[in-house]
Amino acid sequence: MSVRKLKPITPGQRFKVVNGFDALTADKPEKSLLAPLKKSGGRNSHGKMTMRHRGGGHKRRYRLVDFKRMKQGVNAEVKSIQYDPNRTAFIALIEYKDGEKSYIIAQNG
Numbered sequence: 001m002s003v004r005k006l007k008p009i010t011p012g013q014r015f016k017v018v019n020g021f022d023a024l025t026a027d028k029p030e031k032s033l034l035a036p037l038k039k040s041g042g043r044n045s046h047g048k049m050t051m052r053h054r055g056g057g058h059k060r061r062y063r064l065v066d067f068k069r070m071k072q073g074v075n076a077e078v079k080s081i082q083y084d085p086n087r088t089a090f091i092a093l094i095e096y097k098d099g100e101k102s103y104i105i106a107q108n109g
Contacts (some may be wrong), residue, residue, distance in 0.1 A: 001108065023090070025080040029063065030082070030093055033103055037062040060085045066102040073099060081106050 002020030042054030051053050056069040063084050076094040079101075084091045 018099070023081055027080045027082060027093070028060070029082060030101055031102070032039060033064045033093075035062045035064055053058065057083070062086060063091055063103050066104055069104070071096060071100070086095055 001023045003017045004020045006015045006016045006018065008016070029047055031108050037060050037095040039057075040054070041056075044050045063082075063086065065084075067079045074096045075095045078096050079093045081090050081092050082103075090106040093101060094104055
């Protein structure tokens with residue numbers, strides 16, 4: 001995974017480095033592992049604003065990440081490394097030998 005050093009345009013960008021995103025694959029997300037993500041926008045169940053400066057942004061869908069990894073003894077292969085808009089870590093799409101697919105948090109290296 002590479003790190004990109006920015007050329008500063010403003011004083012706040014001096015010494016700034018960002019992720020290179022070269023380890024990611026250009027695959028579409030697996031449809032069976034997506035769920036809707038409802039955003040409240042700072043409103044409560046009555047629709048009244050209860051928190052200021054919330055809302056907007058790009059529409060996102062939640063990626064169902066398998067944190068428990070309960071399939072013991074079944075080998076899996078990493079099919080792709082993908083970007084997850086809901087967390088700072090990348091996710092890996094794995095496919096088990098029996099055909100089941102799931103997302104896991106991708107490790108470095």
